[in-house]
Amino acid sequence: MINYENILSGKVKTIKPSGIRKFFDIAAEMDDVISLSVGEPDFKTPWEIREAGIRSLEKGKTWYTANAGLTELKEEICSYLKRHFNLTYQPKGETLVTVGGSEGIDICIRALVNPGEEVIVPEPCYVSYAPIAELTGAVVVPIATKAENGFRLTAEELKAAITPKTKLLILPFPNNPTGAVMRREHLEAIADVLRSTDIMVLSDEIYAELTYGDNRHVSFAEIDGMWERTILINGFSKAYAMTGWRLGYACGPEPIIKQMTKIHQFAIMCAPTTSQYAAIVALKNCDEQIANMQNQYDMRRRLLVSEMNKLGLTCFEPEGAFYVFPCIKSTGMTSDEFCEKLLRTKKVAVIPGTAFGDSGEGFVRISYSYSINHLMEAVKRIEAFIGELK
Structure with missing residues (x-):
C-alpha cells in the first residue's frame, strides 16, 4: 500500500484549503439555500461578447495563439488602459494575456520571489496571495488593515513591515473582501515609502472598473515613479x-513580463483562444454595458450597507468591488460560528472573515453580485437569525 502522506509535497500539505469553498460546498448540498458566498456576477456575459466568441468558433479559430496572446487583444488592452487609467504599455513585451487574473498573480510571484524573501500582504485579502507565495518558499508578512482606516494600507504600517528581505508588496485594491479603495493620496503615501527601496509591487486591479462615487480608480502604476516597479x-x-x-x-x-511569459509558456501554452477573440470585442465596444452593471451593483451596495447597519451589524461602506464586510462581534460569536449557524438554521451562506486572514475575525463577507430579490430574502433571514440570538 502506498503511503501518500509520505509522497506528497510537505509544503503543499501545509496549505489550508480555501475558506470560501468550504461554505460554498456545504451550501451546495442543502436545499433552499440563499448563497451570497461567491464573488461571481449574476449578469450574463453581454451578448456582443458571447457572439464574438461564437463567431470565432464558427470560423474555426480554435488553434493555439502566440504564448503572450493575440496581438489584436494586446493592442486593445493597452488602448483600454490608456483610455481609462492613463497608463502606457506596449502590446509587445509589456503585455501578457493569462488564464484569468489568478494565473497572472501566480506567475508574477513565481517570477519575482526567491525562497526566504518576504512578501508583504495587506489583510483581509483575496485567498490566493499567501499560499502562492508560500509555494515559492517566500515568507509572507501580513499587515492587518483596520476598519477605522477604511481597511486601507497606511504608509506607516508599510514602513514598519519592511525589512532587508522584503521583495514584493501586494496591493489588492479595490479589495476583496472589504470593498476598500486606495485613492490617489493614499497611493502617493505608499509610493513615498517605496522610492528608496527596490521593492516590487503586484497591483491586483481586477475590480478596477467597479468603484463607486465621484473618484475613478487610480492604478498604482499611474503614480509618479511607480510604473517601473509595478x-x-x-x-x-x-x-x-x-x-x-x-x-x-x-x-x-x-x-519581468518576459520571465512571466516563460513560466506561462511552459505551464499553460496560451490563454483560451475563443475567450481572447471575445475579449477584443469586450474592450472595444462594451463600456456602456459595464457602466450599467456598475450602476446595478451600486444600488445593491447601498441597500445592503443600510440593511446591515439596521440589524446592528456595523458595516463599513465599501467604495469598490461587490462585497460588504459587516462586523458581527455584537453577536458574541466567532466569524466561523456565525456563518455555520446562519447556514444551518436559516440557509443563508456567507463567508467568515477569517477566510481572508486572521484579521478578518469578527467580520463576514457578503457578496452583492446577486439580484435585489435574492439579497432581500437573505436580509429577511439574517434579521430573523439575529432576532433569535437576543
Whole structure:
C-alpha cells in the first residue's frame, strides 16, 4: 500500500484549503439555500461578447495563439488602459494575456520571489496571495488593515513591515473582501515609502472598473515613479461577467513580463483562444454595458450597507468591488460560528472573515453580485437569525 502522506509535497500539505469553498460546498448540498458566498456576477456575459466568441468558433479559430496572446487583444488592452487609467504599455513585451487574473498573480510571484524573501500582504485579502507565495518558499508578512482606516494600507504600517528581505508588496485594491479603495493620496503615501527601496509591487486591479462615487480608480502604476516597479494584474471575470471564460492579463516592465511569459509558456501554452477573440470585442465596444452593471451593483451596495447597519451589524461602506464586510462581534460569536449557524438554521451562506486572514475575525463577507430579490430574502433571514440570538 502506498503511503501518500509520505509522497506528497510537505509544503503543499501545509496549505489550508480555501475558506470560501468550504461554505460554498456545504451550501451546495442543502436545499433552499440563499448563497451570497461567491464573488461571481449574476449578469450574463453581454451578448456582443458571447457572439464574438461564437463567431470565432464558427470560423474555426480554435488553434493555439502566440504564448503572450493575440496581438489584436494586446493592442486593445493597452488602448483600454490608456483610455481609462492613463497608463502606457506596449502590446509587445509589456503585455501578457493569462488564464484569468489568478494565473497572472501566480506567475508574477513565481517570477519575482526567491525562497526566504518576504512578501508583504495587506489583510483581509483575496485567498490566493499567501499560499502562492508560500509555494515559492517566500515568507509572507501580513499587515492587518483596520476598519477605522477604511481597511486601507497606511504608509506607516508599510514602513514598519519592511525589512532587508522584503521583495514584493501586494496591493489588492479595490479589495476583496472589504470593498476598500486606495485613492490617489493614499497611493502617493505608499509610493513615498517605496522610492528608496527596490521593492516590487503586484497591483491586483481586477475590480478596477467597479468603484463607486465621484473618484475613478487610480492604478498604482499611474503614480509618479511607480510604473517601473509595478506589475498590473487585471482581467475580464468581474467587470465583464466573464468568470467562466478564464481570461486576464498582466502588464509591466518588459524584463519581468518576459520571465512571466516563460513560466506561462511552459505551464499553460496560451490563454483560451475563443475567450481572447471575445475579449477584443469586450474592450472595444462594451463600456456602456459595464457602466450599467456598475450602476446595478451600486444600488445593491447601498441597500445592503443600510440593511446591515439596521440589524446592528456595523458595516463599513465599501467604495469598490461587490462585497460588504459587516462586523458581527455584537453577536458574541466567532466569524466561523456565525456563518455555520446562519447556514444551518436559516440557509443563508456567507463567508467568515477569517477566510481572508486572521484579521478578518469578527467580520463576514457578503457578496452583492446577486439580484435585489435574492439579497432581500437573505436580509429577511439574517434579521430573523439575529432576532433569535437576543
